[in-house]
Amino acid sequence: MKSLKIFLRNFFSNSGHYVFLSFLIAKISSFLGSLLIIRLLPENEFGVLSIVLSVLTIFTPFTGFGSSQSLMRFGSISYDKEEKLKISSYFFFKGMLLELILIILFLFASVFYIHKYEDIFIIFIACAVRLGGFYFLNHIQIFYRISGENQVFAKINNVVNIGGLLLVLILTYFFKFYGYLIAVSIAPYLSLLWLKKDIYSHRAFRFQNYKEMWRYGIFTALTSVTSDALYSLDILLLGFMTNENAVANYRTAILIPSNIIFLATSFLQSDFPILSKNFRDKKFLQSYAINFNKLFIPICLGILLFFYLFKKYIIIFFFGETYVENTTLFMILSVGFTLGMLTRNLYGNLLPAVGKVEINTWLGIGSLIFLAVLAYILVPLYGTIGMGIAMTATLLVSGLGFLFFFFSYLRKLP
Known part of the structure; x- marks a missing residue:
């Protein structure tokens, strides 16, 4: 227990609780x-809205084609402030150009849905504007992260998410569905209030290791895409294999289970700069993994027990009587996501921190294939329940894969 106390003390001394609380606020606002x-x-x-948002989820991690991820990694391991500023300026302008290409590709994806769903292109345009805003939000936030200003990062996160929620409430009330689209499209641009010259105006040039930087960024982006695509592919497959009503039922069942993983991911993201700096310290990494499990195993068990006892009341309270028959699907997904926090989320975040992000990419691609195959077999037989089983199995199997490769990395350290 002494090591766990030290583990938590270090987390608080690094202002990790500010980051954690900001992620909590973000999840509550999103929910x-x-x-x-x-x-x-x-x-x-x-x-229909869920389908477009699922496509957006696939594109969002790829903002700037990995520029923000590279900034996070190489900005964190750099001890020189001048170099941090140069890295930030370099990726700011390079990433902005690549973001425009990404937005065009996102809009092009709409052609696969226009013939089936009426007026869906309007939703794609609103989400394209939102996608552009995410570029500025990510770069600005990461700049403050690598500068050790976790409190500023948290403040930006809070303003964007709480402000975005208020925009949704006000504009949806007055303008209904289109008000919602306007609100979600402009919310990320609130981050521009924290855009300062240090972020982009420092003398930038091509670094000697720029290929390594972009390689890391591209692989991290691909990893994020495959990871987030896993939480969108199920919706997209249901959209093709069933109908919008089945999509709505599945989306309500997965909404709470998929959001509880923020407990693990926000904790790990708070410590990412520290984990990156200690990527060759075997004892530190072992201790971190052990103490993380000491903290989160009781949390996961408590969540599962609470969901099991009150599943019906949770569904009715949040989503209404219309979706009350989704309790079984809700529990199947809850098992997958809670256990996934201890494997997929933990080791899937540790591997990029130690520089082994390409492993995440290949495991992510394998997870997508695994999910698609299981869904193809199970959905025609069991409908949305089949998709829930496929998702849970994918989370557990991929989590074991991340665990295996992380400990393989540890064994090679002196």
Whole structure:
């Protein structure tokens, strides 16, 4: 228990609790925004919106084609302030150009849905504007992270998410569905309030290891894409294999389980700069993994027990009587996501921190294939329950893969 106390003390001394709380606020804001739309929109409109948001989820981690991820990694391991500023300026302008290409590709993806869903292109345009805002939000936030200003990072996160939620409430109330689209598209641009010259105006040039930097960024982006795509592919497959009503039912069942992983990811992201600096310290990494499990195993068990005892009341309270039959699906997904926090989320975050991000990419691609194959087999037989089983199995199997490769890395350290 002494090591766990030291583990938590270091977390607080690094202002990690500010980051954690900001992620908590972000999740609550996102959840309330989703809940508002579930309550206000009929099943078919909510289903179409869910499809576009799932496509956006695939593109969002690839903002700047990995520029922000490279900034996070190489800015964290750099001890020279001048070099941090140069790295930030370099990736700011390079990433902005690449972001424009990404937005065009995102809009092009709409051609696969226009023939099936009416007026879906309008939703794609709103989400394209939001995608551009994410570029500035990510770069600005990461700049403050690598500068050791976790409190500023948390403040930006809070303003964007709370401000975004208020925009959703106000504009949706007055302008309904289109008000919601306007709100979500402009919310990320609130981060520009913290854009200062140090972030982009320092003398930038091509670094000697720029190929290594971009390689890391591209692989991290691919990893993020495959990871987030895993939480979108299920929606997309249901959209093709069933109908918008099935999508709406599945989306309500997965909304809470998929959001609880923020407990693990926010904790790990708070410590990412420290983990990166200690990527060759075997004892530190071992101790971190052990203490993380000491903290989160009881949390995961408590979540599962709470969900099991109150699953029906949770569904009715948040989503209404319409979705009460989704309790079994809700529990299946809860098992997958809670156990995934101890494997997939833990070791899937540790591997990029130690520089082994390409492993995440290949495991992520394998997870997508595994999910698609299971869904193809199970959805025709069991409907949304089949998709829930496929997702849970994918989370558990991929989590074991991340665990295996992380400990393989540890064994090679002196």
